[in-house]
Amino acid sequence: MNKKEFRGLKQVFIYTFSQYIKTPSYIVTLVLMAIAALAVFPFMAKFGNGGKDGESENSIEKVYVINDSGVELDDEALSSSLDADSIYEGVSFEIFEGDEDETESLKSEITEKGGYDIILSIERDLEMGGFRVEASYDSDGNLSRMNVSSLAEVFADWFYEYKTGSLALNDNVKDMVDGKVNYEIISDIEYLGLLEGEENEAIGQSGFWVVYTAIFVSYMIIAMSSGLISSKIVEEKANRIVEYLMTTVRPMALVTGKILAMMLVTFINCGVIGICAYISSAVSKKLFGKAAGELLINYVDAETLGNISVPMIILAVVIILLGIFIYGIIAGLFGASVSKMEELQQGMRGYSMLILIAFLLSYGALMVMQDKGFNVFVWFTVFCPFTSSMVMPGAMCLGEVSMAGIFACIAIQIVTALVLLWFVSLIYEGVIVATGEPVKFSKMMTMAKQKLMLDAKRRKSHE
Amino acid sequence: MSLEVKEIFKKYGEKTVVDHISFTMEKPGVYALLGTNGAGKTTSIRMILGMLEKTGGEVLFDNKPFDTKEINVGYLAEERGLYPKVSLMDQMIYFANLKGMSKKDAEKRIRYWSERLELDDYFYPKPGPGRRKNVKPYRADQLSKGNQQKVQLMAALIADPQVIILDEPLSGLDPVNADLFKNVIREVASGDKYIIMSSHQMGTIEEFCTDLTILNHGKAVLQGNLKEIKKSYGRVNLVIKADADVTDIVKAEGLEIKEQTAEEMHIKLADESQAGKLLAKLVDAKVPLVRYELTEPSLHEIFVEKIEQSNAEMAVAENKTEEGSVNE
Numbered sequence: 014m015n016k017k018e019f020r021g022l023k024q025v026f027i028y029t030f031s032q033y034i035k036t037p038s039y040i041v042t043l044v045l046m047a048i049a050a051l052a053v054f055p056f057m058a059k060f061g062n063g064g065k066d067g068e069s070e071n072s073i074e075k076v077y078v079i080n081d082s083g084v085e086l087d088d089e090a091l092s093s094s095l096d097a098d099s100i101y102e103g104v105s106f107e108i109f110e111g112d113e114d115e116t117e118s119l120k121s122e123i124t125e126k127g128g129y130d131i132i133l134s135i136e137r138d139l140e141m142g143g144f145r146v147e148a149s150y151d152s153d154g155n156l157s158r159m160n161v162s163s164l165a166e167v168f169a170d171w172f173y174e175y176k177t178g179s180l181a182l183n184d185n186v187k188d189m190v191d192g193k194v195n196y197e198i199i200s201d202i203e204y205l206g207l208l209e210g211e212e213n214e215a216i217g218q219s220g221f222w223v224v225y226t227a228i229f230v231s232y233m234i235i236a237m238s239s240g241l242i243s244s245k246i247v248e249e250k251a252n253r254i255v256e257y258l259m260t261t262v263r264p265m266a267l268v269t270g271k272i273l274a275m276m277l278v279t280f281i282n283c284g285v286i287g288i289c290a291y292i293s294s295a296v297s298k299k300l301f302g303k304a305a306g307e308l309l310i311n312y313v314d315a316e317t318l319g320n321i322s323v324p325m326i327i328l329a330v331v332i333i334l335l336g337i338f339i340y341g342i343i344a345g346l347f348g349a350s351v352s353k354m355e356e357l358q359q360g361m362r363g364y365s366m367l368i369l370i371a372f373l374l375s376y377g378a379l380m381v382m383q384d385k386g387f388n389v390f391v392w393f394t395v396f397c398p399f400t401s402s403m404v405m406p407g408a409m410c411l412g413e414v415s416m417a418g419i420f421a422c423i424a425i426q427i428v429t430a431l432v433l434l435w436f437v438s439l440i441y442e443g444v445i446v447a448t449g450e451p452v453k454f455s456k457m458m459t460m461a462k463q464k465l466m467l468d469a470k471r472r473k474s475h476e
Numbered sequence: 477m478s479l480e481v482k483e484i485f486k487k488y489g490e491k492t493v494v495d496h497i498s499f500t501m502e503k504p505g506v507y508a509l510l511g512t513n514g515a516g517k518t519t520s521i522r523m524i525l526g527m528l529e530k531t532g533g534e535v536l537f538d539n540k541p542f543d544t545k546e547i548n549v550g551y552l553a554e555e556r557g558l559y560p561k562v563s564l565m566d567q568m569i570y571f572a573n574l575k576g577m578s579k580k581d582a583e584k585r586i587r588y589w590s591e592r593l594e595l596d597d598y599f600y601p602k603p604g605p606g607r608r609k610n611v612k613p614y615r616a617d618q619l620s621k622g623n624q625q626k627v628q629l630m631a632a633l634i635a636d637p638q639v640i641i642l643d644e645p646l647s648g649l650d651p652v653n654a655d656l657f658k659n660v661i662r663e664v665a666s667g668d669k670y671i672i673m674s675s676h677q678m679g680t681i682e683e684f685c686t687d688l689t690i691l692n693h694g695k696a697v698l699q700g701n702l703k704e705i706k707k708s709y710g711r712v713n714l715v716i717k718a719d720a721d722v723t724d725i726v727k728a729e730g731l732e733i734k735e736q737t738a739e740e741m742h743i744k745l746a747d748e749s750q751a752g753k754l755l756a757k758l759v760d761a762k763v764p765l766v767r768y769e770l771t772e773p774s775l776h777e778i779f780v781e782k783i784e785q786s787n788a789e790m791a792v793a794e795n796k797t798e799e800g801s802v803n804e
Binding site for chain 2: 017020021024027028032248249252253254255256257258259260261262442443446463467
């Protein structure tokens, strides 16, 4: 593979890009996405959980604790359950010792006051062992589920530490009682500091939705871009334009130019949405006194929100763009294997299978994250070049991957892309001019083998 | 400057689809590449253009490897193709850009060729009654097949190429557009252009081409200058038009009547001398002759004869091979 193989790349890239952005469907989609991004934060401020009467604060004021845990709690201990710099600082706690009727009337009282208070009930979990915290709140009130869930999570973590502390054990015994039984596989990766986080902690609900959204959005972007690349290639084959183009453009330029054009389109889309979201946050701050961070806290926990920064977003976009490149090459190859639009679905079976498996693996990793946290399988999907573009952005949001890990992932994607480019360059010329029956993958492998043998023969004869 | 094709061949596994084809264009002109369907014409053309990798052989232009990056090449493919939903102007500018032309130069050439090929209404549509002032150029799918072909010819010639390859340029055209194409090709051929034309229309080939190669099953079965080839066959086609029936006289001479209509009789001679003998007989019989013309065989006849001969030779060779393997 050398530079000559990409002759005509610039012209193909410019043409594909300029033609695509002129299409009415693209313009309409971009405008709609921009409008949605502009409206999102003012909409959330006005109609979301924090804006029900326009001026109420969306925060928990008081927590009533019904303690059936068997561990003694007092108001002072409860007040210390929240760190001074926690967003829940200022929330007051009260041990509630009423009966069932009194509990019911407490709930009515909470509702009447506007639903700013919650009831936490803690008891022994006889079925599963350990303890169970139930959080009740008025869903029609001024609190969001995310808000309550977040507080309950913080409280549960605190209680876990507190319960053994209350037994007045010495530190040694306390460590033995508290200590979890873990196992881990020692590999070189750990010593590079690629893996962060001391234990395999399951992700919370907010983490789940963040990763889910990232997987889904990445998958949609990659699938749509790759689909467009393959259909453009088949269009050129079906309309026989490819024969004319190949007098000046090399086959690899025909596919790579299209891939790069789609990457640029995606980058522009992300940029437009990002700028509109920024403007939206500013407008929301001006009109309703709440910027993006203050609104998103109702849906995403503070730690995750804190991990999302502009450099992180840029790196996530780079990883998704590299995913487009990898899948674009594969889609381009399978797209070129057919000669008619009607055969495209048949020809793309291999690609469709691959991206579906990648999506399912990514989704599986998410399930594992929710259940067990980051284990070997999850890390595999984070770094595997076919799944990293879906899983890594979410993992970055959760703060589970170090900078070294992110750059390692990007490096793996780049190497994979180059290897794929090399393989495709061996056979693309033969595939793109083939007419008639779709070229099967087994035939592609034979073509690659023949090309390698021919090149070796030529090298020998030159020597 | 010469264009040399030297021993190019193409194999797919064990199957040879083009078998060591060679020909040379010493000077600008029109060269014909003929053959039956599946003979290897398009594969040969693709190898010459570098679209398909050759298994062996080389193509040289001015004693240097033929590289479409260095040499300005125009190609009109047999299988026509345009982007159906893209405006003609955008496509043509793209094709011109691919050839290294600037947008300004491209627009000049587009203007010239659209007028020359009578396509200016499609490239520069004028507002008419009921149409908006700024009318967009037409898209390819809004044109008839013939007009699309003209657009593709424009694409092949837009960059004023030095080497032009026309694969079945006149197929599917009505007589009016066919004449227009022929005039353009004639005009282009009169310049310093190296043109390789492939066609099944022998009449067209005879109009334009000086040299030719006939392919059959990937092999060259006949090559050379068209005039020399015809001369080598001799003038063996006789056309007789008379006011009386001459069938008996012709048959008495043992001559083969190829075709007989109410007007004329076409006779195939074994050699030219038979024409003189027959004429003497007709004069003796006082036959009122209207036309007595001796001509060379047409390219069509030469083509058919050569292909049949080649097929027969191949059949014999295959039989020998089969017998040999059976004996073993």
